[in-house]
Amino acid sequence: MGDVEPLDLISDLPQSIIESILMRLPIRDAVRTSILSTKWRYRWTTLTHLVFDDKSVKVYNNDRAPFESYLVKFITRALFLHQGPIHKFQLSTSNLQCCPDIDQWILFLSRCDIKELVLELGEGEWFRVPSCLFRCKRLTRLELSRCEFDPPPTFKGFSCLKSLSLHQVLVAPETIENLISSCPLLESLSLSYFDSLALTICAPNLKYLCLEGEFADIYLENTPLLVAMSVAMYMTDDIAEHFEQSSNCNFLNFLGSVPLLERLVGHIYFTKYLSLGEDPGRDQITYNHLKIIELYQVSFEDMKEILVVLRLITNSPNLMELRISGSSNTLAAIEAQDVDFWSEDCPKDCTFKQLTFVKMTDMSGVPHEMQFIKFLLANSPVLKTLSIIPCAYVMDGRLNMLIQLNKFRRASSDVEVLFIQDEDEEAPCVS
Numbered sequence: 001m002g003d004v005e006p007l008d009l010i011s012d013l014p015q016s017i018i019e020s021i022l023m024r025l026p027i028r029d030a031v032r033t034s035i036l037s038t039k040w041r042y043r044w045t046t047l048t049h050l051v052f053d054d055k056s057v058k059v060y061n062n063d064r065a066p067f068e069s070y071l072v073k074f075i076t077r078a079l080f081l082h083q084g085p086i087h088k089f090q091l092s093t094s095n096l097q098c099c100p101d102i103d104q105w106i107l108f109l110s111r112c113d114i115k116e117l118v119l120e121l122g123e124g125e126w127f128r129v130p131s132c133l134f135r136c137k138r139l140t141r142l143e144l145s146r147c148e149f150d151p152p153p154t155f156k157g158f159s160c161l162k163s164l165s166l167h168q169v170l171v172a173p174e175t176i177e178n179l180i181s182s183c184p185l186l187e188s189l190s191l192s193y194f195d196s197l198a199l200t201i202c203a204p205n206l207k208y209l210c211l212e213g214e215f216a217d218i219y220l221e222n223t224p225l226l227v228a229m230s231v232a233m234y235m236t237d238d239i240a241e242h243f244e245q246s247s248n249c250n251f252l253n254f255l256g257s258v259p260l261l262e263r264l265v266g267h268i269y270f271t272k273y274l275s276l277g278e279d280p281g282r283d284q285i286t287y288n289h290l291k292i293i294e295l296y297q298v299s300f301e302d303m304k305e306i307l308v309v310l311r312l313i314t315n316s317p318n319l320m321e322l323r324i325s326g327s328s329n330t331l332a333a334i335e336a337q338d339v340d341f342w343s344e345d346c347p348k349d350c351t352f353k354q355l356t357f358v359k360m361t362d363m364s365g366v367p368h369e370m371q372f373i374k375f376l377l378a379n380s381p382v383l384k385t386l387s388i389i390p391c392a393y394v395m396d397g398r399l400n401m402l403i404q405l406n407k408f409r410r411a412s413s414d415v416e417v418l419f420i421q422d423e424d425e426e427a428p429c430v431s
Contacts, residue, residue, distance in 0.1 A: 013064045023049060027078065028056045045081050049088040052078075054095060067401075072101050081104060085113040088141075094122025102132040108123070120268035126170060140144060144169055151175065157182025165190040173198055183204040212267075216275045227289070249277040251308065254287060263292040264312070271295055275304035290316040299327040301370040303341070310373075314350045322355065324375075326362040326391065342371040351411075352380045361389040365397040365404075374408045382411040389420045 001054060030044040057070040071093065089109050096102070102119070109117065110132045117139060121127055127147040134155045142158070145167035161183040166176070167190070181202045189206055191199075194213035201209075202222045209229040211218065220226070251274045253262075266274075293312060299321050313319055357375055363369050377386065388405070390398055402419055410417075 019046075024056065026178070027052055028058075028074075032077065032219075033262065047081045047082075048085055050078065050082075050086060051088070051090040051092075053090075053092045064424070068095050072093065072099060076101060079108050082112075087113065088116035089114060089116075090118035090120075092118070092120040096121060099127070102127060103132075106130055107132045110135050113138055114316050118143040118145065120145045120167075121147065127208045129290060132182065132319055143167075148174070151179070155368075157184075159184065163188040166192070168193040177202070194292060214295050215273075218250075220255075220257060223261055227260055228263040229258075229261070230265040230267070231270050233269035233273045235269040235272065249273050249276070252285075252312070253277075255287075255312075259287070260289050261287055262289050263294075264290060265294040267296045269297070271305045271308045272302070272310045274300065285315055287312075287316045288318060291318055291320045293319060293321070294323040296325045297327045297362075298324055300364075300372065301327075302364055303368075306368055306372070313352070315404065319352055320353045320354045321357045323359045323361075325360070325366055339367045339371065341373065343370075346375060350379050352376070353382065355380045356382055358383065358385070359387040359389075363388055363401070364389045364391045364394050365401040370401070370404050373405070377408045377410045377412075377415070377417075379409040379411060380415070383410075383415040385418065385419045387417050387420060 005173075006423065021083055027044075029049060030047065036215070052071070054067075054071075057074050075091070078231040086109055087283070089105075091102075091105075091409070107116075107130065114136050117136065117140050118141070119127070119135070123146075129144065129147050129149050131152050134151050137158070139158045140160050141163040142161060143163075143165040147169055149169050149171040162185050164183065164186060165188075176191070176197075177200055180189065182411055183203070185205055187205055188208040189201070189203065190210040191197075192210070192212040196214050196216050199215060200219040200221050204222050205225055206223045207225055207227050208225060209231075211230070212232040212234075214234045252276060290312075291317065295309060295312075297307060300419065302409045308322070313322065330344065355376075359371065360369075360378075364388070373386070373388070377383070388401070390401060398419075398421065405417055405419065
């Protein structure tokens with residue numbers, strides 16, 4: 001009986017299965033599948049998603065020069081051998097600094113029906129985006145970091161773009177505004193590490209917004225579909241002075257036209273930013289869809305910031321989760337002013353009918369903090385958990401905080417008040 005040739009099960013897999021396997025492999029391993037059999041040779045060259053990073057090539061020393069050379073040659077050869085469309089190209093590396101080959105790669109990609117382009121480059125000289133990028137009319141996702149971005153005068157926008165992320169990108173403010181407004185399908189926008197940027201955002205289909213940096217002005221002019229935003233403000237003395245002298249109301253400019261907002265995350269200086277400017281009449285804005293609010297480094301010494309927090313939560317009738325951290329500059333020994341506000345001017349007819357979880361961290365025990373907690377407990381009938389973590393620098397006032405907490409009236413009979421002296425401890429104190 002003659003020898004029976006063993007079945008080559010892996011080579012006889014359906015084309016769709018092979019493509020699925022290759023898509024899940026790092027590009028370096030996908031290329032190496034060429035040695036499996038003649039049927040697998042160059043199968044990887046039809047991949048529509050190409051992702052390169054510092055692990056795409058292997059070197060045996062820490063010398064940067066040969067690594068950069070190997071990586072450039074690997075990417076160039078992969079593109080040279082590729083067949084068919086390339087829908088996604090991602091390069092994430094800290095070892096290519098202003099590499100001229102990137103221009104040629106983008107030129108090649110502009111002819112391959114590219115839809116997603118991600119360039120995450122490391123430290124060093126910034127890369128200037130070539131003009132051929134702006135000919136990629138089918139782009140749906142664009143992420144750039146550490147580069148110069150200057151569209152040609154003839155550029156009319158990316159008509160298919162849905163996601164835009166610019167991280168440490170040198171670009172003129174008017175260029176960003178024009179780019180955003182000329183991308184009619186834009187749904188996600190992320191801008192980070194910008195200096196003194198004044199920005200007006202007009203994006204009627206925008207749903208997700210992330211901002212981080214120094215912003216001289218932010219105006220959400222046309223963002224009616226926005227559902228989630230995260231904002232971190234870095235406020236210099238010059239910007240703070242600019243805000244103090246401005247007649248614009250930051251609260252209205254930023255939150256005046258976001259009727260569908262579901263989640264709001266405000267990091268450093270965000271409540272400070274919202275509190276600045278003159279508010280003509282304090283128009284009532286109701287956020288019927290807002291369910292989660294996270295506000296960090298709120299100064300409970302600043303009455304304007306407290307009013308911002310109250311304005312947000314009292315105008316969010318379906319709020320379910322609230323997280324607030326205090327400012328590390330707040331000290332329990334400082335006497336609060338306007339403490340009569342809580343008995344005289346605080347909203348009396350407010351009920352948080354959906355609020356079930358509250359977490360407050362870096363609490364110092366100053367009067368306004370404790371009065372705010374008292375206000376929440378008295379007006380939250382379905383509250384399940386109130387978690388309080390005191391500031392690490394405040395030790396003497398912790399007992400007094402516990403005594404006050406036990407005295408506060410609670411609208412919810414099921415609420416559990418946790419006083420966690422150490423966030424990493426397993427058994428918090430329960431009042």
